[in-house]
Amino acid sequence: MNAPMSPTLAAVPLSDTATGAPMIVAALIDAGVPEWAQRLRELGFIEGETVRVVRRGQPGGEPLAVRVGVSTFALRRAEAACVLVMPAAGDSM
Amino acid sequence: MTQAVIDSARLGPPLLALVGNPNCGKTALFNLLTGSRQKVANYAGVTVERKEGLLRTPAGRRLAVLDLPGTYSLNPHSPDEQVTCDVLAGRLAGERRPDLVLAVVDATQLPRQLRLVLGLQRLGLPVVVALNMVDLARSRGFNVDADVLSRELGVPVVSTVAVRTGGADALLGLLDAQPARAVAAPGRADVAVADPQEDHRRVREILKALGLDAMQAHAFSDRLDRVLLQPLFGPVLLFALLFLIFQAVFAWAEAPMGWIEAGTSLIGDTVAGLLPQGMLRSLLVDGIVAGLGGVLIFLPQIVILFFFILLLEESGYLPRAAFLLDRLMGGVGLSGRSFIPLLSSFACAIPGIMATRTIQNPRDRWVTIMIAPLMTCSARLPVYALLIGAFVPAREVAGGFELQGLVLFSLYVAGIVSAIAVAWLAKRFGTRDRLQTLMMELPDYHWPSLRNLAIGLWQRVVIFMRRVGGIILALTVLMWFLASFPAAPAGASGPAVSYSFAGMIGRVLAPVFEPIGFNWQISIALVPGMAAREVAVSALGTVYALSATAEDTAGALTPLIAASWGLPTALSLLAWYVFAPQCLSTLATVRRETGGWRAPLLMAGYLFALAYLASFVTYRVALACCA
Structure with missing residues (x-):
């Protein structure tokens, strides 16, 4: 069985993080469409990876431009909400 | 007899399949390998583009090359990716299973791309890795050692620069070295089970062995994005660009369209002068010559529009445009990708509908095609002009507005409003599946290559003329x-x-x-x-x-x-x-x-x-x- 890092109390949806703040992926959850979590993993949103919201579209702060590793993806808010993250600082990887 | 010869010729050369992530330079490499010897069609039963070409190695060996649709993994999420997976598994009707897989890997995006390579190795087909864009990687300070990567993966790895002539020489040499069916080791048994966590761990190991475990994102793309995706300046620049494209499609095409029209009538008159009055003359002049002219007349707009679309696509700006327009189009259940095809439809729905190929989501593409004819195309203008000229008085109303112009404008608005209404209805009563997926890569910016522009443009022209x-x-x-x-x-x-x-x-x-x-x-x-x-x-x-x-x-x-x-x-x-x-x-x-x-x-x-x-x-x- 896969043992992703268990989401801690500090984990928040990526969609709720401040633009520019470096985060670490804590877990992926099925918050929207079932295959989203799997898809996000394939794109590189993997537990332990560094992510950061680079830009938010207007109006309404959607979509989000998200940096993961060396790649950038545009995600809708509901998609980014499937990625639970913790602040990069203070997290030992 | 002839049929049998053609069939055996078609089955003849070993089949090399190009596989890779979207935006990895796969199509550029395909263009470099096959030049203009390409056939563009659709896979049977689906609207996924199928590109096949012929490759001749320096030693004279012939290989059929198939450019499979880009995919992030071997778990298909779209019709494109389904085709790639089915062809690789040898279960797509009418397609033979490739003899050799060429995994195209963008050296600047190594971590994500290596996961796909691990997946491809599990297929049991011989795999060769083309480490593409090594020049870009080097200029950003990553030196990817092909030998180390080859040792880590257990398959041959060659460096390529798809946008440079001769950039695939090492690859051609490798293909020449031995019979294609034995050129590479088949998939490794020890990586047979798909486990994302395990693959991720392997990729980290490989990156560590390469000394690339701390790759940084492209700084120039970052700086450019800070401006181009800026909430205020980004959309302003985008609309200026779209205005230019719209102007070009409309204005630049006018002169060549005039020449085609003049040429058509000149040929028609010449033919009419040579033949006696009668049915044959009428068929040639009013039927065939006028018909050919009616086909050619669309070409200038198609060429200009696709020049710009390919330019935006090659440079990496097209996904950014989709990003900026996503909210606007999202209101009626479409994505930002639908915007350019719809804009083009103001010139003519035909290039607009052809441009929907850039929309990956099949449902979005379908709705976009459906509403494209509601954009007022230029062919409606003569009819509007006639009726408005005859019935709407030319006078100024409400502070300097020309009444005729106002009526014309409202006809355009009526088309747009109906399109919005139809798209909204399609969203409201269409497919039950609700939440649309975006998850779109914003690739690094790079300079478009002239060769790829020319080949892409040529293919659109051939598709239009032939089909x-x-x-x-x-x-x-x-x-x-x-x-x-x-x-x-x-x-x-x-x-x-x-x-x-x-x-x-x-x-x-x-x-x-x-x-x-x-x-x-x-x-x-x-x-x-x-x-x-x-x-x-x-x-x-x-x-x-x-x-x-x-x-x-x-x-x-x-x-x-x-x-x-x-x-x-x-x-x-x-x-x-x-x-x-x-x-x-x-x-x-x-x-x-x-x-x-x-x-x-x-x-x-x-x-x-x-x-x-x-x-x-x-x-x-x-x-x-x-x-």
Whole structure:
């Protein structure tokens, strides 16, 4: 069985993080469409990876431009909400 | 006999399949390997583009090369990715299983791309890795050691620079070195089970061995994005760019379209001068020459539009445009990708519908195709100009606005509003599946390569001429036939067209159109107007027994219809043309692009219903107001 890092109390949806703040992926959850979590993993949103919201579209702060590793993806808010993250600082990887 | 030879020739050379993430430079490498020896078609039964080419190695070996659609993994999430997975597994009908997989890897995006390579190794096919864009990686300070990577993966790895001539020499040498079927080790048994966590761990190990475990994102793309995706400046720049493209498609195409028109009529006149009056002359001049001209006339707009689209796509800006427009289009259930095809449809729905190929989501693409004809295309302008000139007084209203211009503008707005309404209805009552997926990569920016632009443009032209051109030509000849036969009886008093099949159809249709205020002349003109919308103007001229060239027709018609039609009839016809369901060229394109009759029939049906409804309401309201 896969043992992703268990989401801690500090984990928040990526969609709720401040633009520019470096985060670490804590877990992926099925918050929207079932295959989203799997898809996000394939794109590189993997537990332990560094992510950061680079830009938010207007109006309404959607979509989000998200940096993961060396790649950038545009995600809708509901998609980014499937990625639970913790602040990069203070997290030992 | 011949068939057997062709078949064995087709099965002959070993098949090399190019596989890779989207934006990894796979198509550029394919172009470099195969040059212009490419065949572009669709996979059987789906609208996924299939590109095959022929490769000749320096030693003279021949390989068939298949450019499979880009995929992030071997768990398909879209029809494109499904095709890639099915071909690799050897279970797509009509496709043979590749003999060799060339995994194209963008050296600047190594972590994500290596996971796909691990997946490909599990397929049991021989794999060769092409480490692409090594020049870009080096300029950013990552030196990817192909030998180390080859040792780590256990398959041959060669560096390539797909955008440079000779950039694939090492790859060609490798393909030459030994028989293709034995060129690479088959998939490794020890990585047989797909486990994302395990793959991730492997990729980290490989990166560590390469000394690349701390790769940084492209700083230049970052800086550019800070400006181009800026909430205020980004959209302003985008709209300036779109304005330029729209202007170019409209204005730059005007001159070449004029030449094509002049050329067509010159050839028509020459042929007419050489042949005696009669059926053959009429078929050649009014059927075939006019039909060919009618096909060629679309080319300037298609070439200009696709030049810009390919430029935006190659440079990496197109996904950014989609990012900026996503919210706007999201309101009616579409994504940012639909914007450029819809904008292009203001020039002509045909290049617009062809441009929907850049939309990956099949449902979004389908809705975009469906609403594309609601954008007021330039072919409607002659009809609008005629009717507005005849019925709308040229005077200023409400502080300096020209009334005629205002009516024209409102016709454009009516089209856009209807498109929004249709898209909204499709979202509201269409597929149950609700939450749309975006998850779109914003690749690093790079300079477009001229070769890729040229090949891409050439392919669009060939696709249009070969697949759509033939249908348009055939329909034009059919329309000529309907409008010319049977000939008017000797001593007939009315215009010849009213005795033809087109005339008969028009008269049969007259009772249908009577409730919306169309007289029999309009009903007849609508029939040849099916070949192209603007033909309705010259058809009206023919029905009103005018013999004049196209420009004069409108001039001579204006007073005539102003005197003989009521204002309600004119307004009703304007409303009809907002929807104008009768463009057969558009329907032919839709049939080709969607690979079936369902979409074009549905489109014709719903546009016809909308047109009839709009005209009916317009006519009745106008009648009530005028009375």
